[in-house]
Amino acid sequence: MYKIAVMGDYDSIYGFATLGLDTFPVTEPGEAGKLLKRLAEGQYSVIYVTEKLAGQIEREIAVYAEQMLPAIILIPGTSGNTGKGVERVKKSVEQAVGSDILFSDNE
Amino acid sequence: MASTQVNPTRMELNRLKKKLKTAVKGHKLLKDKRDELMRQFLELVRENMELRLKVEAGIKAANTNFVIAKAGMSEEALHTALMAPKQEVSLSCGSRNVMSVDVPTMQYKTKTADAGDIYSYGFAFTSGDLDDAVRSLADILPDMLELAEKEKACQLMAAEIERTRRRVNALEHITIPETQSSIKYITMKLDENERSTQIRLLKVKDMMLEDAHHYSEHLWDKFEEEA
Numbered sequence: 001m002y003k004i005a006v007m008g009d010y011d012s013i014y015g016f017a018t019l020g021l022d023t024f025p026v027t028e029p030g031e032a033g034k035l036l037k038r039l040a041e042g043q044y045s046v047i048y049v050t051e052k053l054a055g056q057i058e059r060e061i062a063v064y065a066e067q068m069l070p071a072i073i074l075i076p077g078t079s080g081n082t083g084k085g086v087e088r089v090k091k092s093v094e095q096a097v098g099s100d101i102l103f104s105d106n107e
Numbered sequence: 108m109a110s111t112q113v114n115p116t117r118m119e120l121n122r123l124k125k126k127l128k129t130a131v132k133g134h135k136l137l138k139d140k141r142d143e144l145m146r147q148f149l150e151l152v153r154e155n156m157e158l159r160l161k162v163e164a165g166i167k168a169a170n171t172n173f174v175i176a177k178a179g180m181s182e183e184a185l186h187t188a189l190m191a192p193k194q195e196v197s198l199s200c201g202s203r204n205v206m207s208v209d210v211p212t213m214q215y216k217t218k219t220a221d222a223g224d225i226y227s228y229g230f231a232f233t234s235g236d237l238d239d240a241v242r243s244l245a246d247i248l249p250d251m252l253e254l255a256e257k258e259k260a261c262q263l264m265a266a267e268i269e270r271t272r273r274r275v276n277a278l279e280h281i282t283i284p285e286t287q288s289s290i291k292y293i294t295m296k297l298d299e300n301e302r303s304t305q306i307r308l309l310k311v312k313d314m315m316l317e318d319a320h321h322y323s324e325h326l327w328d329k330f331e332e333e334a
Binding site: 002003004014019048065071073075076077085088092093102103 | 163189196199209210211215227245272
């Protein structure tokens, strides 16, 4: 049985606790990197990370890109949204096709 | 001309011919795999984008609701209300094979039978806005999980497509032409050897006939007689 984790600043994620997801309020990048590693190796198969925090621990997130589990998914927080989540989808199109042919005109 | 050094022997020629056959077959298969992966990927990534935009809009709306809820009650009361969650979500993960790419499939289960059992507080000391906020977040949870599944599948497939594309290109532009030119080189070299052997034999035959019959001396005598 796997569980779902949510990482980010407290204000962005406390609501998810009511749904039964495990929330881990963290803002400091070094700490977040370690926490991510611990969660990924633990029993978490889906880890939601706020865009703001994800921007600071990109390298740690990239480690899990090629693995089937966990899925690390970016979500918008209350502040500091960078549009990174959408950016990542576009990036995977770019990786597969060679250039972004699907969403380049949406901007 | 072969860029790498090859031995112009029949054994090498046979080996290269076999290699070319495998390479051509592999190239065709990999190309098919790439095309099919691409087709499925494009389909999936469109869904992924749609879902992501929906989820992001949902979360943003929920966040606004939470801010409103927070404004209506004290921070302590809010923390206390959300301190002990009643609901718990667990996932069972399997995997699905899409053109040799293992993508995860997820099914979620809530701890209590009623998935709507999300209010971990009594209603007496909290504002109604908080209920709305929690509900709006709960409504997008299924979409969030679907998003996780799809987005991960997209990432894995994108990586696999990139790898396959590189392989196809390497076969198409390097392995196959190089093997073909090596084969051509060996064939030409063998033909050349054969011609040279043929000429040598003709020459030897001439020399042996000369030794036996002394044609050139007769020719010389004839020439002198005529003169």
